[in-house]
Amino acid sequence: MTPLPLVFVVVGDRSYALSETLHRDALAPLFSDVWTASRVWDASRFLAERLVRFSSPESPLAFDVRAGQPVLELGSGCGLAGLVASSLVADVLLTDQAEALELLRRNVETNATSESMRARVDVAEFRWGSEDLLPRSSYRYILVSDCINPIYGPESWRNLARTIHRFSHGDTVTYLAHEVRGEDEAMADFLAFCADKLLCECIDREGQMSLFRITKIVEEVTMSVDAVLK
Known part of the structure; x- marks a missing residue:
């Protein structure tokens, strides 16, 4: 089988040396699930660059990936952002x-390329919205790029x-990189759907690229003194 060109x-x-396409006998029609996963999209580059920037001690926006911090990438595609996170010593699960x-x-x-990095990165099948299990019930960071x-x-x-x-748990931070297309109704619908579940803040823009920081809205449980004593 002819080797695939690398980007x-x-x-x-x-x-990072990345294959962007599958072999000819595995290619799917334009806009199919496989096709959308087989490109290094600009948003994934944008997210990867921000992860490196945020990992700096001088950055006001933290991507604190000390060894053992679990990271989940959703819709990994070619895997660029997750691979960058792994190179920063995070334990990363790439899913698609x-x-x-x-x-x-x-x-x-x-x-x-190193034994330590291979030990820190894993790949798993996962469909959004499914009840399928992953190795962890929550992650410190979740990465998403160009999935809306x-x-x-x-x-x-x-x-x-x-x-x-x-x-997500109380401390989970999701970094979602998004490329604006047209009137961007898709992102507007996503944000509206998230409104009572997830706090979505746009923290960076560059051209058509936006980066959102997403955290879980944790409902406060208030109890009276009498209820606590009981």
């Missing part, structure tokens, strides 16, 4: 639909919101 992406002080896992595993194998797109339809990004909520 080299420089993030921070490291270059079954059709995209061949590409994702290939990129992990190419870029996880009109071609997917509302149920897709609403399931994404449900999944972010499911795997």
